[in-house]
Amino acid sequence: MGMNWSLSEYSGICHSPARIGIAQVQSQSCGPFTFRTAVARPARVGALASFHGANLVNDTADSPHLLIARMKAALLIAIAQNDDARQADAKDILRAAAEKAERPMEIEVYPAQHGWCTIDAPVYDQVQAEKAWSRMLATFERYCGAVS
Template identity: 45%
Template sequence: MNLTANPPATGDAATDFSRRDFVALSVAASLSGGAASASAAGLAVVSDEVTIKTPDGTCDATFIHPTTGAHPGVLIWPDAFGLRPAMRDIGKRLAAEGYSVLVPNPFYRVAKAPVFETAAHADFKDPALWAQLKPLMGSVNAAGAAERDATAFVAFLDAQAAVDKTRKIGTQGYCMGGGLVVRTAAALPARIGAGASFHGGGLVTDKPDSPHLLAPKIKARMYFGVASNDDQRQPEAKDVLKQSFAAAQVPATVEVYAALHGWCVADMPAEGGTPIYNAAEAERAWLALVALYKAGLA
């Protein structure tokens, strides 16, 4: 397995992990500088590698925005493979839609990005992979870590000329990042106007820190895109999400996609011979994301 560029220190190898554990742990635990034309809205975008001071250290990140003007800010929380070309590509496309986008390295406490250049060769049955992922995911999922990070990241966005500070900020996350979106929206309710989780892991658990319990603290419009295999494994989760946000009077949409966990991210590997990335369902998710931001980032 040749996945890591800057491997962090690892703990004991896990021998019994599966994709089911990957989802559960995700919360419990090819741009360079310069301008480039982009698709979708067709805006030209510029990308800069930046560093952000946080209470826990210095985070390396990528900031991507249209070459002119001020636009709503968006924070993208990566999946468990972190800041890498696939995540920058998502940021680039979103910037082309008219947003100023920050994609941080969520694992900066452990290692600089890229920890993984790609997820394409990942074997979720390989204990060596889990020996890497567990401390990485644990670093950002530690109590209060995501909230401290989110506060620093939003402050960075608000200090940029390319960000329209009169508009709300959006946040989106993938897999592990789904729960971080909920924690961000709850930590900064006055600033976050919309949050989207795609194939988010561990959103509904029996723990006192389960993300769904944060619904009363949130003021943002929320969107939850659920993978079909995640729904099969935990069919009650979507209903708990709907009920929790409805009870808190927070506008939230929960939809199940005919796709596997990880379907939105282009560099995901195949599982059992079936590609995880699903272009058609990823496009459906993208359209839902753009509609959410248009409605929520006023």
């Protein structure tokens, strides 16, 4: 039944001739990079997924939440419960930015700790990791097409 996977080992399984999906796991820097990539290549990036990402809402001019208006990608944002506790308004700010930009977004706080998708992390949560994986695959399939 279990997939025994790690998002930290994952890199772009959504691909079609026109659109790709990109994912990020657990990093102050990688989360913003997925947003920046979607802005840099709006016609190419069909979806992005962020798993227990950090620093997606901040007070800089290039804060990821401000970039949503400049992308064409759908967004899947999976937030760890302890990250949500540290910045409870981030999910609302991200959601509002997506609504204003008319970008499809699925955003959820998972009942797991920061790092839950990384298989070798002490806080790895297989049930929640598999849920995140399935949501990513569904998002990529819907907005990019082929998933392999």
